[in-house]
Amino acid sequence: VRVALDVPVDSCFDYLAEVDRGDIGRRVLVPFGKRKLVGVILGLAQESGVATDKLKAAVRVYRDTQPLDDHILAVFAFCRDYYHHPIGEVVVNALPPGLRRAKAVLGRGMEVVRLTDAGRALDVTTWPARAVVKRRLMVALQAGGSMPRDAIRALSRRAPCLLRELADAGLIRVERMLAAVTNDISDPPSPPTLNSDQQAAFDAIASGLSRFVVTLLYGVTGSGKTEVYLHLTAETLARGRQALILVPEINLTPQLEATFRARFPGIAQISLHSKLSEGERAQSYLAAQSGVARIVLGTRLAVFTPLPQLGLIVVDEEQDASFKQHEGLRYSARDVAIYRAKLLAIPVVLGSATPSLESYHNARAGRYQLAQIRSRAVPDAALPEVRIVATTGNMPEGVSPPVLQALRERLERGEQSLVFINRRGYAPVLLCGQCGWISGCPRCSARLTLHAPRHRLRCHYCGLETAAPAACPECGNADLRPVGQGTQRIEARLIREFPTASILRVDRDTASSKASLQSFIDRVHGNDVNILVGTQILAKGHDFPGLTLVAVINADASLYSSDFRAEERLFAQLMQVAGRAGRAGLRGEVLVQTAFPRHPLFAALKNHEFAAFADAQLQLRREHHFPPYTYQVLLRAESLKQEAALEFTQRASALAKPLAKNVRVFDPVPAQPARIAARERWQLLLQSASRSHLQLLLNTWRPQLATLAARDVRWAIDVDPLEL
DNA sequence: AGCACGCCGACT
């Protein structure tokens, strides 16, 4: 067997095992040096390039779960070739952690047991520790599928794959058991009718359910894209297919989960994201792989879920950077989703109010189908009015008089406000007004952020935390000034201004867990809160019906950034946060404080003109040969040694230059920030108008880099990098 | 990656 193992080596490893073709895609336990590793069988062979006496025998082949199918294996091969990443790391990291270890963790106390019935043997995953469940299972098998109702319900919720395994073996009839569960649930609600734009979008996508079509579903926040997803999912389910819905963040799954569960009661639905317990994640994964789960919601990692009857993929908020992984296999879940859809000849829907310029460009060029929802779904919910507020000297703690005035009006009317500032902490830096000392991180080339509660300095890159000094460490001056604004400072300012108002701060420091964010959101819905102060954690997905004002404190940081995507991101973020204002009959207002009120980005924002903004940006991108008009690959290198990372990128550049056909090889530059946790970071950009030429170069270049053998340098290739 | 080996200097 040719086995993919989680080691940074490009090839597979050969082992002896008694297998047949049906075992391709199965997990195996193999001896590897001194260790035993779980790998995946990618192929069978009669002979090996490795000497026969060096071949070892596999310890065991896991036949308790279904093998990975050809389709998902092809997706892995794509990731290996396109992202130039070792196959073993691709394959094994696509497995849920519970299935990566020798002793599979399938749930609390779960393990594989062998059941026998009339001469047939079947390995199933169950709770052997729970004698009751096991006994009920045996009873069920003997009685031809009749089980106590509560046991069925417990099984269908906690181990749907077990039901399917039993059914596949012909030991029970799963339909009957599921029916017993679904009978308890009221009839599905009749879905709301789509408005004409939604209907047109639905028709355009639903007419090609057995073709590969990428549809860019473009509609402002609140225009009802989710309703289109729901209708498409219903259509997909009706055809006996599974639907995969990808969202950018874990925070967004509970809300979407509830929406889908309410619309499709009795339909097995699972969620996949990194915050699930190991057992839950393995269970959900297996439920999807076995075909029991019909709807799969998840973050980027869910794009690798094996789905035997996949019929639809939705990528919601497709422009969101969270779809790109920034370590290990640096994949874009959106792009992998598109590749999967292409392989399967199924539709993929990219939803966004502010599409990425890549997707927008593809839609304009006719490569993607464009479906647009022009109006908000609720008829009288007009788009919010956007006002640009020029910042002046008269702004204590960075909040301008017009913003205070607008907040006061909302308080008087009993409406809610959101003050958006994308910086946590009290102030981004502490400064000595006498000698110019600033609070810098000793391990990073970054500033330490002041956090108010215990007067601490924290590095947001390496996590270092120290007590803030009482006086300047350089000159002894006791008058240290916090410079700039963070959520804590704005919160403090607003408490002073509006002492009787209920003010709630929501950022990563206050809403660290999923549960606490949800409790905050519940409080907002309960109208318990007058003013929300928060970072982008609040900008996404959540509907706050009583919210009529959004104030953006500082939008300038990324306006004149060196990153060519900074403006695109800022615009998307402002549109997104603006979309929180005004729903259901209450016109919303958005105030944006800026030192550059004449910047064209704000004119586009004011008029809600994504297309105008995008067209102007695309024009600039074309002139400067930036994506989407070119493709990029970034070589990143870091080392504890000052010179080593630079030298590696220099030698890599020298190797690339003779290989470069239609590819531009830039000079190495320091990454931003240049040092994190004492590691010096350098990077080298390759760029080409031709994706295939770039790939061609990588095919020969990357193996050369591997032999450049700089032991003290950690390096990685990032194909289609999002941040430079 | 993770592990062993081997080379070297520093100590009982």
Add this chain to the structure above:
DNA sequence: GTCGGCGTGCTC
């Protein structure tokens, strides 16, 4: 004569 620092090379 042994312990342990890390540079090098292999894992089927």
